[in-house]
Amino acid sequence: MIAFTSFPPQADDAYRKTRHYKEQKDDEYMDLDNDEFDGPHAAKLTCPGESLTSSQDFMRGHGTYVDNEEVIASVAGTVERVNRLVTVRAASSRYNPEVGDLVVGRITEVQPRRWKVAANSRQDAVLMLSSVNLPGGVQRRKLESDELQMRTFFEEGDLLVAEVQAFFADGAMSLHTRSLKYGKLRNGQLVMIPPVLVRRLKSHFLTLPCNVDVILGLNGYIWISKHVKANEQEGEQGFDAEAVYSNQNDVRLSFLPFNRMNLNCARKDIDSATRTAISRVSNIIKILAAHFIPLSDTLLLDAYAWTMEQEASDVKRLLLEDYGDALVAAVASG
Amino acid sequence: MRSHTFHDRANINVEVVVASFSTGERRKRLRGDKRVLEFAATIKATFEPVIRTSLYPRSQIDIYVQVLQQDGSTLQACINATTLALINAGIPMTDFVCAVTGGVHSTSPMLDLTTLEENDIPHVTVAVMPKTKKVVLVTMETRLHVDRFEEILNLARDAGAILHQEMKEAVLSRSASLIAMAEPVTKGQSRADDDVIVD
Structure with missing residues (x-):
């Protein structure tokens, strides 16, 4: 015979709090004409099916x-208004591309x-063949x-940086790499965070x-990735096909077969200090993303400096929760 | 999966996995794969009219449901969890979908049944869209007296409205916390104008 006992009542966790919901009328419009609406603290939240x-x-x-x-929200997020246009921006969603974005x-x-x-x-x-630079x-x-x-x-699996050039009729984006800034990526590590x-x-x-x-x-x-000095990036004339479409990370010269030495003489090994710095930066980005904090250049710099100041500035320790x-x-805060 | 793309809307793909340790006694395969497939088909049919698929032509929305622990009213839990997951993912929907399982014991209707209750009494799972009060799903695997049906259906619809309030609170508090976490950018923005290029 199985005996059933109910779970003991839990101490007030977040879930218990939601029991006391306010009585809210369903067909109540939000006060969009309110002057405070444009203020920074007036972010109005909504969720699917709510009349705006x-x-x-x-x-x-x-x-x-x-x-x-009625204009009704279809995603959960903040209500935004520009003149007479009402939009709802989801708190988190897939990436919405715009022309000119760097991705x-x-x-x-590989298709025709x-x-x-x-x-x-x-x-x-x-990425059309006509939108890439030829070696x-x-x-x-x-x-x-x-x-x-x-x-x-x-090739399949290659990472690249590109710019959004246009959109197709079905909403798919077309990229281009027609600049020396864009192209294949190497000597580094990829981190994925919410867009x-x-x-x-x-x-x-x-x-x-x-x-x-x-x-x-x-x-x-x-x-x-490892820093590439501006003068090592070849100009438009001396466009180095070998480097731009290379599948190899930079390696020590002695590791290279003899016949490739000349081609790669300008490259340097990724030393362990650089490797540590790359891991440290990627861990910092992962931590900030886990706390849902938007990235900015100054934030990254501050975080990097902070981790270096710590006594045990081991990269692995970064991933500990505390x-x-x-x-x-x-x-x-600072 | 080119055969599964539609040129005018997104395809919804639902896959359900029921863990063999999810029930009270361990079972190798839970009443056959057929049942799990039917489960997936039910979830797909429930959400197809609610998700605004026409916004995403030639794409696919994957819904993976994993049942790790169950004690009755599994379909109800799956549908409610899917609703919350879709909203959390920022996928546009016309409304929430709130599901609840109702049953009747002699003459007294009851809601949110456990496995024991489900095995013994006739039950029906109802999913409603609270805004329009439309019923998107009614499914029944047992025989239920027709006189009792209306009573249970109405009770389940009322329960759906209550569930909606709870889910709305959860969604709003989740959104609020996400937005609050993303807020403290003021420090970075003040200096964002000068690019950091240090050689």
């Missing part, structure tokens, strides 16, 4: 729909004259021979004083 306003006075934007002459992505498929790129969006992005920096039409050797540029935590900055290419480059993709993919909490408390 009448559709006769307001236009519906993203995150809303119209039913029965980091991974090649998933195009690559498919996974970029944390709703659909795979497309040698020559400007010409892409020939059939280029189509046949597309895998020498990008809302990457805000638009003046520059998404950061160089930290610890000899580390950070590329903040607006899609929430962040590339942390250490991360202390980091967030120190950086976010």
Whole structure:
């Protein structure tokens, strides 16, 4: 015979608090005309199915729909209003691309004259063969021979940084890498965080004083790599095809086969200090993302400096929970 | 999965896994795969009219349900959990979906049944959209007297409204905490104008 006993009543956790909900009238409009609405502290929260306003006075934007002459929210988040346009911005969602955004992505498929790129969006992005730079920096039409050797540029699994160029009719984004800033990524590590935590900055290419480059993709993919000095980046004329589409990380010269030594003589090994710095920065970013704190260049710098100040500045210790909490408390408050 | 894409809307893919240790006594496969597949199909049919799939043409929304522990009213729990997960993921929906299982013992209706109760008494699972008060799902695997049906259905709909309040509170507090955590950017923004390029 099985005996049933109910669970002992728990001390007041967050769940118990929700028992006492307020009586709320369902068809109560939010006061959108309120002057305080535009203030920073007036962020109004809503959730799917809540009436926001009448559709006769307001236009519906993203995150809303119209039913029965009412504008109704379809996602949970903050209500925003620009003049007569009402939108709801979800607290967290997939990446919503815009033209000109910098994204980091991974090649998933090679197709005729195009690559498919996974970029944390709703659909795979497309990188057309006509939107990449050819090795040698020559400007010409892409020939059939280029189509046949597309895998020498990008292969499945390659990571790349690109810019959003346009959209297709179904909402998929088209990328381009027609700049020396963009292209294949190597010498580093990828960190994925929620896209809302990457805000638009003046520059998404950061160089930290610890000899580390950070590329903040607006899609929430962040590339942390060894710093490349500006004078080592070849100019438009001396466009170094070998380096741009290379699949190799930088290695010590002695590790290279003899016949490749000359080609790679400009490259240097990734020393262990740089490797440690890369891991440290990526761990910091993971901690900030776990605490849902938006990234910014100054925040990263402050956090890096804070971890270096600590007595036991071991990179592995960063991932301990109390250490991360202390980091967030120190950086976010100060 | 090119065969599963629609040019005008998103495809919804539901996969349900029931852990063999989820029930009171361990079972190898829980009443066959058929039942689990039907479960998935029910969840898919419930959410297809609610998710605004036309916003995402040629895409797919994956819903993975894993039952780790169960003691009755499993479908109800799956649907409510899916609603909350979809809202948390920022997927546009016309409304919440609130499900509840109701049964009747002789003449007294009851809600939210355990496994023992489900085995013994006729029961029905009802899912409602609280805003429009539309019923999106009624499913019954046992025989129920027709005179009792209306009583249970109404009770379940009322229960759906209560559930909606609870779920709304949870969603709002979750959103509020996320937004509050993302708030303290003031420090970074003040200096954001000068780019940090240190060589």
